[in-house]
Amino acid sequence: RKEVEQDPGPFNVPEGATVAFNCTYSNSASQSFFWYRQDCRKEPKLLMSVYSSGNEDGRFTAQLNRASQYISLLIRDSKLSDSATYLCVAAGGSYIPTFGRGTSLIVHP
Amino acid sequence: NAGVTQTPKFQVLKTGQSMTLQCAQDMNHNSMYWYRQDPGMGLRLIYYSASEGTTDKGEVPNGYNVSRLNKREFSLRLESAAPSQTSVYFCVTGVRDPRETQYFGPGTRLLVL
Numbered sequence: 001r002k003e004v005e006q007d008p009g010p011f012n013v014p015e016g017a018t019v020a021f022n023c024t025y026s027n028s029a030s031q032s033f034f035w036y037r038q039d040c041r042k043e044p045k046l047l048m049s050v051y052s053s054g055n056e057d058g059r060f061t062a063q064l065n066r067a068s069q070y071i072s073l074l075i076r077d078s079k080l081s082d083s084a085t086y087l088c089v090a091a092g093g094s095y096i097p098t099f100g101r102g103t104s105l106i107v108h109p
Numbered sequence: 110n111a112g113v114t115q116t117p118k119f120q121v122l123k124t125g126q127s128m129t130l131q132c133a134q135d136m137n138h139n140s141m142y143w144y145r146q147d148p149g150m151g152l153r154l155i156y157y158s159a160s161e162g163t164t165d166k167g168e169v170p171n172g173y174n175v176s177r178l179n180k181r182e183f184s185l186r187l188e189s190a191a192p193s194q195t196s197v198y199f200c201v202t203g204v205r206d207p208r209e210t211q212y213f214g215p216g217t218r219l220l221v222l
Contacts, residue, residue: 002151034210043199043213044152087152089211096167097142097203097211101151 003027004090006100013107017078021103023088024070030090030098033064033071038085038102047073047086078107111135115200115214122190122221130185130217132200138212140203141183142167143175145196146216152199158183190221 006023013019025033033050048055050062050071061074071088085102092098116131134141142157144167154167158177172194174186187194197218203211 008149043216045213046210049210096154096157097201098154099144099152101149 002101003098004088004100006086006088006103008101008103010104010106013078013105015078015080015107015109017107018074018076019078019105020072020074021086021088021105022070022072023100023103024068025088025090025098026069027090027092027098028069029092030069032089032091032097033062034089034091034097035060035062035071035073036087036089036099038087040084044087044099075105078105080107080109083107113200113202113212113214115198115217117217118215119218120220122187122219124191124221126190127186127188128190128219129187130198130200130219131182132184132214133182134200134202134212134214135181136202136212137180138202139180141177142201142203142211143173143183143185144199144201145169145194146199147196155185155198190219192221195219195221 003026035047036044037047038044050064054063059076063072087102088100113134139160143155144152156175158164161180200214201211
């Protein structure tokens with residue numbers, strides 16, 4: 001069982017829709033959490049960090065639920081340009097980042 | 110400030126050939142990592158270096174060796190390439206602090222025939 005699990009999707013949504021992804025982690029010692037975006041044939045790039053209190057950046061909201069050991073990403077008012085793969089990352093006490101396999105999002109007109 | 114650079118960008122090898130993937134960072138980060146990314150498998154850690162002078166195995170180290178040449182450079186060597194090593198390789202750096210994040214190099218696409 002992988003330490004960080006994500007639904008691979010694809011999530012196929014129309015423009016303007018709200019879509020949410022969850023990611024579960026098994027290492028209770030994980031302390032740092034992130035969401036990355038990866039476009040086809042490119043390197044992953046940081047989308048946002050996930051703080052205990054949750055955080056919002058424009059149309060994107062990230063939440064952390066330590067009790068249930070999952071993090072979530074909510075995208076509001078989806079744009080065509082949001083189409084990508086979204087990777088969640090958990091880093092434990094040794095700060096070795098463990099990546100999920102990614103969730104594919106396709107936003108269509 | 111180039112961030113994280115990797116060379117080469119693309120490489121085709123025959124089975125049994127050797128090569129070294131180079132990674133350099135100019136962000137003064139202590140920790141550096143090598144990951145491979147394969148369809149359906151996600152990013153898997155090959156080796157990492159928590160600081161200059163130290164290296165440790167990750168999830169899939171077999172068939173690879175690494176050298177942390179100095180704080181800036183972390184190389185990955187394939188001594189005898191196998192088709193199973195066909196993959197995209199990413200060098201990643203990150204300060205070992207939960208408030209910091211990881212930075213990716215652009216990747217090396219390797220095909221082993």
